[in-house]
Amino acid sequence: MIPINDNIPTKTFPFLTVLLIGVNIIVFLYEVSLPPQLLKNFIYSFGLLPIDIFSFRFDKVITSMFIHGGFAHLFGNMLFLWIFGNNVEDALGKVKFIIFYLISGFGAAFVQSVISFAAGNPYLPMIGASGAISGIMAAYIKLYPHAKVLTFIPPFFFMLFVLPAWFFIGYWFFIQVLFAMVTPPGVGGVAWYAHIGGFITGWFLIDLMYKPKKIKVVHYSTLR
DSSP states (O other): EEEEEEEEOOOSSSHHHHHHHHHHHHHHHHHHOOOHHHHHHHHHHHBHHHHHHHOOOTTTHHHHHTTTTHHHHHHHHEEEEEEHHHHHHHOOOOHHHHHHHHHHHHHHHHHHHHHHHHHTTOOOOOSHHHHHHHHHHHHHHOOTTEEEEEEEEEOOOTTTTEEEEEHHHHHHHHHHHHHHHHHHOOOOSSOOOHHHHHHHHHHHHHHHOGGGSSSSOOOOOOOO
16 A cells, blocks of 8 residues: 555655655665665665674664665655654654654664564664654554554555555555565565564554644545
8 A cells, every 4th residue: 555645734844755765765865876786885884784783783774774675665755754754753842853753763773673573683783764763653653542544455556545644554554574484584575573662662662652632633634
């Protein structure tokens, strides 16, 4: 399922969400300018290796969150970040939002690193913002469970569906758990456990950082 839009307008301009998207795009443009060997060196230098977590190389957790493995990887992550991140930023405020984003990314990195390390692959690089964005999605489903998400569902071409946010994100999380269960741990590809770790981190963290009195309950009936 591919989200197109949601029906929760923001009260303030989502500056940090836009900034994060911009930085990710700039880094990706730099990546595609590199020849293959230099790109590989770049990923191993700034991507996160499981061994880095146990060596306390936490700086690489942050740098790895801005590296992507291809256009589809970047586009999917940035699309989800825009649709769900702007509302979470609106609810938390700028400072809390960036702290929430980074902590969710750390939670994702830790879980994936432990799994990969235990599977005997401590030097498999992990890249991408999806772990932090998973935390954003967990926050969104708690903050706006009754929101509607305009969704494209392949292979139903030329058809759009309006789904409850709790169903869209709940189904997404179910898929992460399902593929984590059937995929051998510690192999390359999608970091399913990072998604799970980021989501769980965000699920509990939002209760500590969000103050309900700041948001009024409003029901929106249309998507635009």
